[in-house]
Amino acid sequence: MRKISMSYIVLCVVTVLVGFPSWAVTFEHKTPHQMKMFDNAVDGFVERLKLIDSAQHHIYLEYFMYSTHQTTEIMTRKLVEKARQGVEVRLLVDAGPAMELNNFYTAYLKRHGIKVKYFNRGPKYNIFRLLHRDHRKILSVDGRTAMVGSRNVANEYFASDPEYDFLDRDVVVTGPVVKDIEANMTDYWNNSISVEAYNPPPRPSYFKKEQLAMSPKMADSYDDYVAHQKYLISKWDYWDNKAKNFIDTPKDFKELEKKYYQLAATIHHNVYTCPHVIYATNAAGLNRHSPELPTFLRSMVKQAKEEVILETPYFIAKRRERALFQELVDKKVEVMLLTNSLRSTDLWYVAAVFDHQIHLFTAGGAKAFIYLGNPLKDEVDMVDAESDKKVIWGIHAKSFVIDRRISIIGSYNLDPHSKNYNNELVLACLDNPQMAQDLSKSIHKRIHQAVKLDVGGKPVQGANKLWRNTPASKKKWYHLLLFPAQIFDFLL
Numbered sequence: 001m002r003k004i005s006m007s008y009i010v011l012c013v014v015t016v017l018v019g020f021p022s023w024a025v026t027f028e029h030k031t032p033h034q035m036k037m038f039d040n041a042v043d044g045f046v047e048r049l050k051l052i053d054s055a056q057h058h059i060y061l062e063y064f065m066y067s068t069h070q071t072t073e074i075m076t077r078k079l080v081e082k083a084r085q086g087v088e089v090r091l092l093v094d095a096g097p098a099m100e101l102n103n104f105y106t107a108y109l110k111r112h113g114i115k116v117k118y119f120n121r122g123p124k125y126n127i128f129r130l131l132h133r134d135h136r137k138i139l140s141v142d143g144r145t146a147m148v149g150s151r152n153v154a155n156e157y158f159a160s161d162p163e164y165d166f167l168d169r170d171v172v173v174t175g176p177v178v179k180d181i182e183a184n185m186t187d188y189w190n191n192s193i194s195v196e197a198y199n200p201p202p203r204p205s206y207f208k209k210e211q212l213a214m215s216p217k218m219a220d221s222y223d224d225y226v227a228h229q230k231y232l233i234s235k236w237d238y239w240d241n242k243a244k245n246f247i248d249t250p251k252d253f254k255e256l257e258k259k260y261y262q263l264a265a266t267i268h269h270n271v272y273t274c275p276h277v278i279y280a281t282n283a284a285g286l287n288r289h290s291p292e293l294p295t296f297l298r299s300m301v302k303q304a305k306e307e308v309i310l311e312t313p314y315f316i317a318k319r320r321e322r323a324l325f326q327e328l329v330d331k332k333v334e335v336m337l338l339t340n341s342l343r344s345t346d347l348w349y350v351a352a353v354f355d356h357q358i359h360l361f362t363a364g365g366a367k368a369f370i371y372l373g374n375p376l377k378d379e380v381d382m383v384d385a386e387s388d389k390k391v392i393w394g395i396h397a398k399s400f401v402i403d404r405r406i407s408i409i410g411s412y413n414l415d416p417h418s419k420n421y422n423n424e425l426v427l428a429c430l431d432n433p434q435m436a437q438d439l440s441k442s443i444h445k446r447i448h449q450a451v452k453l454d455v456g457g458k459p460v461q462g463a464n465k466l467w468r469n470t471p472a473s474k475k476k477w478y479h480l481l482l483f484p485a486q487i488f489d490f491l492l
Contacts, residue, residue, distance in 0.1 A: 027181075030276050031175065033175030037169065037170070039167075042267070045158035047264075048075060049074070049078060049260075059089045059140075061090065062134070063137055063152055063153055065098045066100070066152070067101075071155050074256070090189065091115065092185070092188060092189055094133050102239065103197060103198060108246070110197070117194045121195055132423075134188070136424060146177075149411070150170070150410065157396070162391065167376065167394065168397050169397035169399055184281060201236075274429040281293070281425040293424060302328075305333065308333060308335050312395075313394065314354075316416060321414070322360055322361060322364075325366050329366055335367065336367045338371065338446060340394050342475070343470040345474075358453060372466065401440045405433055406430050412425070416490050
């Protein structure tokens with residue numbers, strides 16, 4: 001009788017609970033590719049609209065978050081217009097806690113010819129499976145041009161939220177790697193973990209009293225039955241009206257679009273010819289502690305001889321990552337990190353863990369900076385100009401610069417969740433010093449609006465002012481989650 005190993009049993013159990021695991025895939029090209037970086041929120045939005053307008057055959061979208069905000073509405077109406085012209089439009093959206101595009105919205109999208117699927121719409125009781133999310137952000141057109149990075153589709157990514165906006169980054173690439181990006185997107189689309197967005201249930205109704213043959217006991221509960229059904233009807237109507245208003249109700253966005261295009265026209269972009277391109281991502285399925293993508297990033301960082309610059313919104317470095325950074329510092333490589341402060345972050349529990357652990361990173365000689373939450377001079381909030389309320393800005397870009405020679409832009413956060421649970425992507429350009437230098441300048445521009453931390457992980461200056469300017473709600477949750485966040489940091 002054949003002996004069954006414990007590892008085989010564990011794999012079977014994991015497969016039942018979570019699904020088939022995903023491994024990482026890497027596509028490498030040593031042929032010239034054209035690239036452009038988009039640091040500014042306004043032109044990041046406009047470039048998406050331009051790419052959609054240029055489509056002749058198909059548009060593939062894959063996003064962790066596809067909201068129902070005004071900017072998304074503008075983008076969605078362009079997608080609808082393209083679908084009417086016969087262009088294939090395909091949207092894969094993650095079905096996690098951030099999902100706003102429910103079945104009412106997708107029903108209207110499908111009526112207009114847009115295909116929609118949800119990634120990992122697993123049962124809510126299966127916490128093991130719910131941890132796994134598709135965190136990738138991709139817009140690809142006609143197999144020729146793709147936009148990847150860390151911007152989701154929502155107001156806060158396009159400088160249009162009245163309270164909080166993100167400093168982020170995308171890269172547009174043209175060349176052979178786009179075929180690989182789209183082939184990988186198609187694998188995700190066809191994978192069993194991606195399910196068709198089903199239509200909402202029919203509108204509820206209720207029977208009138210005269211239609212029912214009721215006993216006296218049943219008659220007593222009739223009013224409760226009617227009240228419950230009317231509640232269900234009002235709920236159904238609420239979502240149907242929201243979806244109809246989002247997609248079908250005529251609206252004039254000409255002035256807002258014009259404002260976006262005018263601001264974007266003032267921003268200059270260098271076009272980089274990248275001789276060596278690597279696209280690394282997870283294969284279709286669920287990331288079950290797949291080591292390949294983190295291993296690829298470590299292999300890139302290990303090449304550093306002079307400098308490594310890291311920009312990430314969430315930084316929770318475990319022992320292995322800290323050992324890598326310490327090894328670089330010991331070799332006289334300058335290691336510099338830019339991340340969020342409590343004021344600028346959107347995740348208070350990550351800040352609680354970061355503040356507790358960052359001294360383990362800085363004590364060895366690595367440099368760390370936390371963003372203050374103020375806007376940059378070249379970032380214009382589309383709402384703030386017309387409001388008395390000051391918008392807080394937070395870091396959301398995930399980028400690496402290595403020796404001013406290697407540029408890496410993607411969706412991968414330096415935290416356990418990206419490493420062990422999320423499906424992520426990175427696009428690396430090797431051997432283009434100009435692109436690396438421009439990426440470094442962009443990050444340093446944000447560092448100038450940040451506070452440096454000392455070897456003990458404390459702000460060198462301005463700590464009291466930073467704390468005073470932090471919203472009271474953030475400080476409350478920070479203290480409440482300080483202890484539990486440190487216990488469960490492996491999930492963050």
